[in-house]
Structure formats: structure tokens, C-alpha cells
Amino acid sequence: MARKVFTSFHYVPDNWRASQVRNMGKIEGNPAVTANKWEEVTNGGDKAIEKWIDDNMSGKSCVVVLVGSNTASRKWIDYEIKKAWNAGKGVVAINIHNLLDSDGNQSYKGKNPLENITVGNINLSKIAKCYDPPYSISTNVYNHIKENIETWIEEAITIRNKY
Numbered sequence: 001m002a003r004k005v006f007t008s009f010h011y012v013p014d015n016w017r018a019s020q021v022r023n024m025g026k027i028e029g030n031p032a033v034t035a036n037k038w039e040e041v042t043n044g045g046d047k048a049i050e051k052w053i054d055d056n057m058s059g060k061s062c063v064v065v066l067v068g069s070n071t072a073s074r075k076w077i078d079y080e081i082k083k084a085w086n087a088g089k090g091v092v093a094i095n096i097h098n099l100l101d102s103d104g105n106q107s108y109k110g111k112n113p114l115e116n117i118t119v120g121n122i123n124l125s126k127i128a129k130c131y132d133p134p135y136s137i138s139t140n141v142y143n144h145i146k147e148n149i150e151t152w153i154e155e156a157i158t159i160r161n162k163y
Contacts, residue, residue, distance in 0.1 A: 003153050005029045006060040006089075008080040009096075011038055014068035016102040021066055021094070024146045027153070029060060053080055062090035062153045062160075065113055067130065068097055072111035081117050085124065090156030093130035094145060100138040119163065128159060 005027045009018040015035075022029065033041075041052045053076065057063070063084035071077055084091050093114055097107040109132070117124040131152055133144040 002026055002028045003062060004060050005062045005064050005153060006057045007064050007066060008077055009066040010068050010071045010074050014066060014096060017068065017096045017099040018066045020099055020142060021096065021145060026146060026149045049076060057083060060089060062156050065093040067093050067095045067110055067113060069107040069110040072113035072116060077113050078116050081113060085119060088160060090153060090160040091128045092152050092156035095132040098136055098138060098141045128156060
């Protein structure tokens with residue numbers, strides 16, 4: 001049975017890539033959000049965004065951060081990672097820059113967003129893992145993620161349970 005996870009990603013450039021991962025049939029989680037719905041949430045301000053994240057993260061065992069070119073610079077990605085870690089959820093990051101977007105383009109590799117977070121005196125990137133599929137062809141990247149995502153999630157939950 002697929003784990004219930006919260007997927008975290010930079011919406012505008014990576015929604016298409018994130019949808020590919022979410023539709024692999026390997027995870028259950030927060031439903032896809034339309035651009036109109038996300039605009040409605042964001043128009044409500046920070047409190048509305050926090051509530052949406054909190055509500056959608058509830059009942060999930062892990063947060064899967066889908067890392068695109070600018071994911072690490074996003075305030076809400078940091079919030080989601082911190083919220084998950086502090087709630088005892090697993091956290092894993094997966095680079096998705098080499099998956100094709102809706103226009104058939106790849107992106108450039110972004111910074112690991114786990115490097116932005118400190119747990120005690122330790123950088124979270126030293127505890128949680130960020131996976132970078134070792135392929136440049138989109139179909140190979142997709143297959144690599146599909147073959148490994150469940151293992152990565154279980155590993156993230158095991159890691160979190162140690163801290």
C-alpha cells in the first residue's frame with residue numbers, strides 16, 4: 001500500500017514535473033491543486049497558506065520535497081520541511097529538474113533545500129537525504145524515481161524516528 005505523503009514543490013515552474021511523480025501510483029497524498037485554487041489560497045495571505053499546508057500535511061507520514069531549479073529559495077518550502085520535521089514526519093528530497101515540463105523542457109539543478117534547515121546544531125542535509133537520479137534523459141529519471149520512491153520514503157521515516 002502506498003504511503004500517504006505531502007508533496008512539497010515550487011508550484012509555478014514544477015507543477016507539471018510534480019504531477020508526473022504524484023501520478024506514478026507509488027504514493028498517496030495531497031490532491032493536485034489547480035492554478036485557480038492555489039491562487040485562491042495564496043490570495044488569502046500567509047495565514048491561509050499556513051492553514052492549507054497544515055490541513056494537507058495532517059495524516060501524512062512523510063514530506064517529499066520535489067526539488068526544481070528554485071525550490072530551495074522558497075519560503076513555503078522551508079515552512080513545510082520544518083513543519084514536517086517538528087511533527088515527527090519523514091523528510092526526503094528528490095531532484096526533478098531533468099523531468100520534462102509541459103513544454104518538453106528540462107531545467108537546471110537547484111540547491112538542496114534541506115541545507116536551509118538546522119535541527120539543533122546539525123544541518124538537516126546531514127541527516128535527511130536528497131536524491132539526484134543519475135540520468136539526464138527524462139524517461140530514465142522518471143523510471144528511477146518510480147523504482148525507488150517508496151524505498152526513499154521508508155528510509156526517510158526510519159531516519160526521522162531516530163531523532
